[in-house]
Amino acid sequence: MTTRTLLLFVIVTVGxxxxxxxxxxxxxxxxxxxxxxxxxQDGVNAWSNRKALVYEFLDEKRPDxxxxxxVLKSQLDQLSEQLTDYEYTGVGRDDGxxxxxxxxxxxxxxxxxxxxSSHFWLSETPEIAGSKSWGAVLPRIxxxxxxxxxxxxxxxxxxxTHFSHxxxxxxxxxxxxxxxxxxxxxxxxxxxLMGDFNAQPSERMYTTLTNNWEGYLQMWDTRYxxxxxxxxxxxxxxxxxxxxxxxxxxxxxxxxxxxxxxFTTHQVIKNxxxxxxxxxxxxxxxxxxxxxxxxxxxxxxxxxxxxxxxNPAQWCFYDSVLVEIRxxxxxxxxxxxxxxxxxxxxxxxxxxxxMIKESQTxxxxxxxxxxxxxxxxxxxxxxxxxxxxxxxxxVPEPDKKYFSKGYKALFDGKRGNDNDLSDGSWCGFNxxxxxxxxxxxQKSTVSELYVSALSQPAQWIVSPSKIEVRTSDDGIHFSxxxxxxxxxxxxxxTNERLLYHLPLKAAARYVKISIYNGGLLPESHSGNGxxxxxxxxxxxxx
Numbered sequence: 001m002t003t004r005t006l007l008l009f010v011i012v013t014v015g016x017x018x019x020x021x022x023x024x025x026x027x028x029x030x031x032x033x034x035x036x037x038x039x040x041q042d043g044v045n046a047w048s049n050r051k052a053l054v055y056e057f058l059d060e061k062r063p064d065x066x067x068x069x070x071v072l073k074s075q076l077d078q079l080s081e082q083l084t085d086y087e088y089t090g091v092g093r094d095d096g097x098x099x100x101x102x103x104x105x106x107x108x109x110x111x112x113x114x115x116x117s118s119h120f121w122l123s124e125t126p127e128i129a130g131s132k133s134w135g136a137v138l139p140r141i142x143x144x145x146x147x148x149x150x151x152x153x154x155x156x157x158x159x160x161t162h163f164s165h166x167x168x169x170x171x172x173x174x175x176x177x178x179x180x181x182x183x184x185x186x187x188x189x190x191x192x193l194m195g196d197f198n199a200q201p202s203e204r205m206y207t208t209l210t211n212n213w214e215g216y217l218q219m220w221d222t223r224y225x226x227x228x229x230x231x232x233x234x235x236x237x238x239x240x241x242x243x244x245x246x247x248x249x250x251x252x253x254x255x256x257x258x259x260x261x262x263f264t265t266h267q268v269i270k271n272x273x274x275x276x277x278x279x280x281x282x283x284x285x286x287x288x289x290x291x292x293x294x295x296x297x298x299x300x301x302x303x304x305x306x307x308x309x310x311n312p313a314q315w316c317f318y319d320s321v322l323v324e325i326r327x328x329x330x331x332x333x334x335x336x337x338x339x340x341x342x343x344x345x346x347x348x349x350x351x352x353x354x355m356i357k358e359s360q361t362x363x364x365x366x367x368x369x370x371x372x373x374x375x376x377x378x379x380x381x382x383x384x385x386x387x388x389x390x391x392x393x394x395v396p397e398p399d400k401k402y403f404s405k406g407y408k409a410l411f412d413g414k415r416g417n418d419n420d421l422s423d424g425s426w427c428g429f430n431x432x433x434x435x436x437x438x439x440x441x442q443k444s445t446v447s448e449l450y451v452s453a454l455s456q457p458a459q460w461i462v463s464p465s466k467i468e469v470r471t472s473d474d475g476i477h478f479s480x481x482x483x484x485x486x487x488x489x490x491x492x493x494t495n496e497r498l499l500y501h502l503p504l505k506a507a508a509r510y511v512k513i514s515i516y517n518g519g520l521l522p523e524s525h526s527g528n529g530x531x532x533x534x535x536x537x538x539x540x541x542x
Contacts, residue, residue, distance in 0.1 A: 026149075036277045058082075070162065085110065090105060107145065124328065176301065222283040241523065259288055311326065320357045358383050363376055390440075393437045435514050446506050469482040472511075517532060520532065
C-alpha cells in the first residue's frame with residue numbers, strides 16, 4: 001500500500017469516525033408516555049401491578065427526555081425516586097401545584113442544563129391555574145422547558161401536553177393556542193412537541209398543528225420522518241385490550257431543526273399486564289444545521305370564533321324568563337334560533353335579552369370577521385306548571401354517596417354540579433332499574449315529563465336505556481302511556497348533559513316512571529363487564 005493510499009485511508013476512516021461521533025453527540029432520544037393515572041379499578045393493570053414493568057422498560061431504553069402524561073402526585077414522587085439520573089419539571093393541572101394530573105418532563109441531568117421552564121393552561125385564560133374552555137370538562141396543561149445540550153451547546157425547547165378527551169373543538173382551539181405560545185416562547189429556535197393529543201391524524205387538530213401557516217415554523221410528525229427505521233404498526237392507545245383497533249393519538253412533533261434517526265412504538269405487554277393503556281413512543285432526534293424545507297402552500301391560520309354563552313336567569317320557570325346571550329373574546333355577531341334549526345347568518349341576530357314564555361331550546365352561534373364560525377351552543381329552558389304530585393317512593397334507592405335528602409335535588413329547578421357529583425345535587429344509581437312512584441290527592445291530568453340526566457362514560461356514567469311512564473287509578477294496576485328508547489353512549493371521550501321529554505295524554509291518581517339502567521359496560525370500555533351508573537338531577541312531571 002502506497003503512502004498516499006494509506007494516508008487517504010486514514011483520512012476517510014478518521015473522518016467517518018468523527019462524523020459518527022459528532023452525530024451521536026447531536027442525538028437526543030425523546031419519549032412520550034401516557035402512564036395512566038393510578039386507578040385501583042384497573043384490576044390486573046392497576047398501577048401497583050404495572051410500575052415495576054414501567055421502571056424496567058425505562059431503565060432498558062434510557063431516553064434522554066421523557067414527557068409523561070396522566071401522572072398523579074404519588075406517581076410523580078415514585079418516578080422521581082426511581083429515575084435518579086433525571087431532573088424534572090411540572091405542576092398539577094388543577095391548581096398549578098400538587099393537585100390533579102401532571103404532564104411532567106424528565107431530562108437527563110448529566111446531558112442537559114435547564115435554562116428556563118414554565119407552564120400554561122389550554123384555555124382562553126392560559127395563565128389562570130385550573131382554567132378550562134371550549135367544552136373541555138377537565139383542565140388541560142402544557143409544561144415547557146428550554147434546555148442546553150452540555151456537550152455541543154445546542155439550545156432547544158420541549159413542550160409536553162395532554163389534550164381534551166371530550167371535545168374536538170377544544171382540541172383544535174388548544175392546537176391554535178399552542179402554536180401561538182410556541183411562537184412567542186421559542187421564536188425561531190428548535191422545538192420538540194409531544195403528548196397525548198387524543199386525536200388521530202385524520203382529525204382537524206392534527207392538520208392545524210402540521211400545516212404550513214404564514215408566520216409560523218411548520219411542525220412535522222416525527223412518526224413519518226425516520227431515516228433508518230419505520231414502524232409498521234402505529235397503534236398507541238390499547239385500552240388494556242389486545243383487540244382494540246388501531247388508534248393513534250400520541251404524537252411527537254418537531255419544527256424542522258432535527259432529522260429523525262428512528263421512531264418506535266413500544267407495544268409492551270408482559271404476563272398479560274400492559275405497560276399502560278397507551279403504548280410509549282420514542283423518536284431519536286439529530287440536530288440539523290439548516291431547518292427542513294417547508295412543505296405545502298403557505299396558508300393563513302384562521303381561528304374559530306369563540307362560542308357565545310347562553311345565560312338564562314333560571315332553566316325552569318313558571319311565568320317567563322329572560323335569556324341573555326353574550327359573546328366571548330372579540331366582538332361578534334350572534335345569530336340564534338328558537339325552532340330547533342341550526343343558526344346561521346339568515347337566522348335572527350341577537351340584540352337584547354330574550355323574553356321566553358314557553359318551554360324552548362335556544363341555539364346560538366358567533367360569527368367574527370376573519371374567523372371560522374363558532375361551534376353551536378344550545379340551552380333548554382322549561383316552563384313549569386304548579387303540580388300537586390308527590391313522590392311517594394323510589395325503588396330501589398340511589399347509592400348513599402350520590403343522594404339528595406328527600407330527593408330535593410330532583411325538584412329544585414337547578415342543574416347538578418358537574419365538578420362534584422357527591423354534593424347532593426345529583427341522585428346516582430348503579431346497575432339498577434328504578435321506579436319513581438308519584439301520587440296525586442285526586443285523579444289529575446298529566447301532559448308531559450322531563451328527565452335531566454348526565455353522560456360521563458369515563459366515570460362509568462351513561463344514559464338510561466329506556467324511560468317508561470305508566471298510570472293507575474288504584475296504585476295496583478298500571479297501564480303504559482309513554483315510552484322512550486335510548487341508545488347509551490359508552491365512548492369514554494364524550495361527555496354531555498341529557499334532557500328527555502316525553503309528551504303524555506293521561507289522567508290518573510298514580511304515575512310510575514321507570515328508568516332503566518344503560519347496562520353492563522361493553523368490551524370497548526376500560527371498565528368492561530362492570531355495571532354502569534345513571535345520574536339524574538331533575539324530574540318534572542306536569
